[in-house]
Amino acid sequence: MKIEIPATSLIVLCGIAGCGKSTFALKNFKDTEVVSSDRCRALVSDDEENMEVSKEAFELFYYIIKKRMNLKKLVVADSTAVSHEARRKLLDLAEDNNYYSILLAFDISTEIAIERNNLRQRKVSRYVIEKQYAAFLKSLKSVENEGFDKVIVLNENDADDFKHEIVSYNIETEDKALFDIISDVHGCCTELEMLLDKLGYRKNGFKYSHPDGRKVVFAGDIVDRGPRTMDTIRTVINMVNSGNALYIPGNHCNKFYRYLKGSKVQIKNGLETTVKEYEKLEKSEAKKIKNDFLELYENSPLYLMLDNGNLVVAHAGIKEEMIGKLSKKIIDFVLYGDVTGEVDDKGLPIRGDWAANYYGKPMIVYGHTPVSKAVFVNNTINIDQGASMGGSLTALRYPEKGLVSVQSQGTYYRGGRQQKEMEREIKLDDYKESLSLRDRHDHKIKIDFAELRNTVDTLRAKEDIIKWIIYIPPILPSINNESLESQLQNSMKYYKERSFDKVIIEPRFSSESIIMIICRDELCAAGYFKGDSPAMAYSIYREEIVLNDRVLMKLQADIKAKGYFEKYNTEFLVIEADVLSQADDISIVPVKIISHSCEAYTNKDNPWQRDSIERLIEYSNIFRRNLNQIFDTDTEANSIISKFSQERYNSYVVKSEKSRPEYKGRIVQPEILCTREPLCTGLDSFRQSVYSYDLSDIALNKFLNKKMSNRYFEYIIGAVTINNRMIKMRE
The missing domain is CATH 3.60.21.10 (Metallo-dependent phosphatases)
Structure with a gap:
């Protein structure tokens, strides 16, 4: 008998004591691939016959199996597994880790098993073997329905002639x-x-x-x-x-x-x-x-x-x-x-x-x-x-x-699921009930009626530009509400305690950035945003006009004339930016490239963003270089501020080089705001800010993918709601 076994398989050996499972396993597989319950007993108690440590032995048994699965290694589970309950736990491990599951059931007569057992140092009584065999036969009747990908019943001859080939599909x-x-x-x-x-x-x-x-x-x-x-x-x-x-x-x-x-x-x-x-x-x-x-x-x-x-x-x-x-x-x-x-x-x-x-x-x-x-x-x-x-x-x-x-040269088939273009009518009055969303970590975020009504009121003030709103920058949290120097020092300490040796510090003229969308032309703006202008800038919380039409039109003309859209094969560009306005002089400092028409860049790490922004500013003299710098987390705050002393910056953003940093499997706040303005602080503000990142990111990707009509806007609602929570924390 020869079978093909996928490389990431869990092979469960099932059979009574003395049926030859362990001998079979060592004959056909590497000893490192075989995880034996008897061996686990020996490892925890120096005695593989010690039944009093079965609980501890099986904890180790399942632990080793799971670790091998994490490394995508073949696993052969050698235990009796004659009961449905024992197999269920192994099958759950396979399903949880996306492993192919194979049950090899050894249908060996009790007489042969007893004869073999008598030759072993450790003997199992006839009564126990016969009881195991009765349970084994009973389980064989339903084992095909347990969920294993493949079930193979082996008699003595099959086991002797068994051959297998590990295949990668x-x-x-x-x-x-x-x-x-x-x-x-x-x-x-x-x-x-x-x-x-x-x-x-x-x-x-x-x-x-x-x-x-x-x-x-x-x-x-x-x-x-x-x-x-x-x-x-x-x-x-x-x-x-x-x-x-x-x-x-x-x-x-x-x-x-x-x-x-x-x-x-x-x-x-x-x-x-x-x-x-x-x-x-x-x-x-x-x-x-x-x-x-x-x-x-x-x-x-x-x-x-x-x-x-x-x-x-x-x-x-x-x-x-x-x-x-x-x-x-x-x-x-x-x-x-x-x-x-x-x-x-x-x-x-x-x-x-x-x-x-x-x-x-x-x-x-x-x-x-x-x-x-x-x-x-x-x-x-x-x-x-x-x-x-x-x-x-x-x-x-x-x-x-x-x-x-x-x-296509024709329509050969009608029916099925042809994705439609997004319906771009956003109606705020449609959002009347509570809302439940999930972030990228599958955390459930509930928005009650009162919060939803407040969010709709916030967005209603921007109803004339709502068709452009596809991404919301998060309101950033702060480490404390003390002096600027204290905030900087403690922000550095936050990252150092989470094993980050370096951080990026970015000076800002404003604590709230804006979003700019620059399209190839009016046709593109009409197609994607139902807009009548090829460029738009917005901020949810600023009452004044973010950028006037003259600045936007010049910026769009500069970028188009220098071939940006052709070079990057995109219909539009989305930027998060800091704006400096002095009399008639307006400078735009790009903070992040959010997306092109075919791809979101919110998951790109900050070194990628820095290099991309450096290339972007060459397209227009309205752009101003982002002066962010990399610092060791041991750097003194006064030294940092002195580096930027040529300008009167209102705030600084301290951030990891990673766009989605983690420490020991836990989320680390991507960016921390240090400012002279009122702050929102505390662990809850950190958690809420991460929610805002995630919901806005999901909204952007749903928009770009043109899936599920206007479903993306639910996540915009969610991101604005989280930002409203952050603002309330300042009060």
Whole structure:
């Protein structure tokens, strides 16, 4: 018997004493991979037969298993596990850590077990063995329904002949290949040919190659809906076989695969077009297509890890904690997405917004659900733009991160879920009830009726610009309400106590920054913000006009004339800035680059921000250099102030170099305000400020991703509410 075992698997050995589990484990696996309950007894008490320390031994048993899972190591759990309860705890560990779970049940007769037991130094009574076997047989009747990904029952001969192969269902490449990622072709082979040509691939029959050695990554769903599925299959297979492409399946590929294997599937949602085209083939050609597609599917990974793990391609996306692992849960996720189990009024699955809460290092490229515009959200991008529905077929070029598209030549399929453009009518009167939101750490933030009414009143004063409000800078907390020197010194101490050796100190003319949105042109402003001007600046709490039209128009003209929008392939730029106004002289000091039209930058660390701002200020003489400096956390406050003595600054912001700093797994306040003005202090102000960061960040990403209509504005409401709480703390 030979089985394939995913590299991140939990193998549970189940059987009575004397069935040969431990011998089997050491014969077939590394001794470091086997976690034995008997060994844990020995480790805690020097005696593996000491049943009085079972509680302590199993605490160690589960602890070691969990630690190996954290490191993505194979785990073989060697304990009797004949009861449902014992297996349930192991299964929970597998599910919590996204591990593939395999139960190996040893169905060995009691006579053989007793005979083996008599040869051991530690003997178990016949009564105990027979009792274990009765429990084992009883559990076998229902073990298939317990939730294990695979259940294998071994008799004595099976155990002796057992062989296994550790397999990785994803590919990790060490090279720095150049990739063009294409998702959801859906039988639109004409559009695929146009796109490959536009990308610079050279055609030879159904084979394509690129002169620069680039590879296409097909991110699933090459079949169904479009008019040329068979040609699409031929093209993909030929490119994969010639080394010019990689392929992963999607849910439509999975359904067509099951159809070809003879499984009973519903021929709808686009499969009917594939079946109709397939059945028109000559018998010999149909056989070839079938064999070739089955081979392609069976030899393909479920998702790809490329460029040393810096790039992950999964058809419907993947959560950070799932990367590098495989389980039934992960298989369902990468094929079908983050489904909640609920359906909408059209019977379509309601999906969770996993990308809005993704903060991992690898870039994730996916498709599955059509979107009107491909944009980056937290280092993820959905490139399915509905080619079969009259949209476009899009490729993401990696590592350049550029998008190349061709317009669909027709609408081949109507139905399903085509994402619509956002409805930009924001109606404050719609927000009348209490609101419940969750931040990126899944903390629940409740906003009661009174708070919501106060927030709506705050925003009503800005109703004329509300269509532009897509990000709210947080009100920053302070360490104490003492002198400026004391605030600076104690802020430095705060970071030093959390193992930060250096901080960035940024002088500010105002304790409240503004947000500026600069668009490529009026058409862009109208499309994204329903605005009639190509630039806008706003602050929620300033009553005066933040920047006049003359300044905004000059700034927009400067940036456009110097080619900023072309260089960064963006439709607009969002900046957080500090403003210095002296008579007719206005200087704008960029504090952060918040986003472009395709990507948010709020998760970028401060060294990245500093370098990006340095490049930005070259685009207009209205911009003034940000004079922030890096200091050791041991630096005296007076020395810091003297560094900035050439200007009369009203406040300073002390911040970590990390955009989302943590210490021992706990959140660290990203920025602390030191000012001569009234302050909001205390631990609660720190916590509330972090909530404001998170809610505003989620709002921005939802806006950029154009998901769930105006749902993003709920998070703007949340961020303003938190800021109102912060202001109240000053009173």
